[in-house]
Amino acid sequence: MKNRMIKYLTVTIGVIVSGCSNGQTTTAINGIQNTTKGITQEQSELIFNNTKTFPNNTQLSIALIKNGEVDFVGVKRTDDTIRRIENFREVFEIGSITKVFTATLLSDLVNNQTLELDGNIQDYVDFKIKLEEGITFKELANHTSGLPRLPSNLNLMLADRDNPYKDYDEEKLKEYLTTEIQLGQEPGVKYEYSNLGAGILGFELALITNTPYESLLQEKIFQKYKMSNSTSERERIESKLVKGLKPNGKEAPNWDFGALAGAGAIFSTAEDLSKFALAQFDNRNTELALTQAPTFKINDNMQIGLGWHILQRKNGRELIWHNGGTGGYTSSMALDLENKNGIIILSNVSAFNPNMRHIDQLCFALIDTLDNK
Known part of the structure; x- marks a missing residue:
């Protein structure tokens, strides 16, 4: 991991394997610019600019948490236009x-x-x-x-x-x-x-x-956090599962993790992960607090707790963060514990997509928009 400020962090730690593709995607039309209910114009433009190179049928399911309050934004690229959809209860692989x-x-x-x-x-x-x-x-x-x-x-x-x-x-x-x-x-x-x-x-x-x-x-x-659409067993949520995509836009098979399930097997929704995120803000929850506490210093900008990576931001604040990537999906989740802000992004963008780094970039850019100016 290179030592750099997180605003420009493009390294994905959570990709299960690495790969590349020669697939090309034409730039999309912005169909969300006039439908910004629940998000600002700045956030709308960030979402479009970080998704416009992904193939048709790409979906992003986003939770924006501001001062402990949650808004959901879903987008899908259809016929080369990116439009708003409701997909906060749709299921994605969350990878790492x-x-x-x-x-x-x-x-x-x-x-x-x-x-x-x-x-x-x-x-x-x-x-x-x-x-x-x-x-x-x-x-x-x-x-x-x-x-x-x-x-x-x-x-x-x-x-x-x-x-x-x-x-x-x-x-x-x-x-x-x-x-x-x-x-x-x-x-x-x-x-x-x-x-x-x-x-x-x-x-x-x-x-x-x-x-x-x-x-x-x-x-x-x-069960504790009422995450009713989360599981490591695909058969439990098959009907709600958004199909993963290969870099060329064709459907990607889901991954089965076998004995290594603890590394990347979970399926979830933006709604369920937002419940888990809100629980992270309760400092009386000793179970979650233990995972957030630093256990090892990686460099001046990053430490690690248990699972969570702890990032030092340019504005002096900290984030706990993790991302994920599999053959058909990419995800990113960042939480500002002090201010009860957070961003969760689930997508059916392949970890092999040459532009998959835009999911992390969007996550960090969106959380910047939640800071009190």
Whole structure:
């Protein structure tokens, strides 16, 4: 991650795999400029300018939270015109924002004294992890475990590009942990973003509680915050799911995360994520407060809590932030805890789209518009 002010941050940390495309898209017509109810003209122009290069059938579902009050804005590109639609209850893959929820499950178990944040993950499983060094739960959640981005027995060159994780089951993850695991550096000393680490965290929390990952999400988070359209199991929300798009505008298959569900498997809506966001503003919520607290300094502009990245803004304020990207979707979520402001963007823009960085750019630009001038 390069050291730069977040207003110009274009690096996406939450993309599950990387790729490129030669797809070209013509510039769209602005059909939202005269329908700005609920948003300012400035916000309308930001939305259009950051979405005009995406293909037809692209949707963005946006929650704008100002002083703890939520407005929803949806747009869709149809026949080369970007128009307002109502899609705040439509479901999208949220990709790596899932990691915040996995870290929240960890925080719940820490608060309930089921495990210790600095506990060695080896001490909580009945098989031998092939490591001399100990990895803690905190190091899995804040990307300082020393683990690589992906396991060595998941070869993306041989996997199905349209659904690369679907065959990576618990047996393969256990095989990796017991026979192949290797660290790139000593745990706890360096930040290195790892989908594998978050996947192992979700896997181990399910083992410790003897409860499937999906059931943990429902019991500990989704039911608690009334997130009725959120799940890690696609069959639960199939009828409400917005189709993901490849860079060329064709439909992209959804991804199945198997044993690495904790890294990116969740589906959700702007409405549901806004409920989770509002809960983040309650400093009496010790479970969420623990995830927001800094655990490691990455550089002068960024720290990391548990799941959340903590960004230093040009105006001196802080944001907690995460984004996500999969084959058919890109997302971004940033919250100003002090002022109870936030932006959530869900989209069916592929992480392989050469302009996918515009989703993060739009997120940061929109939150700037919420600042008290």
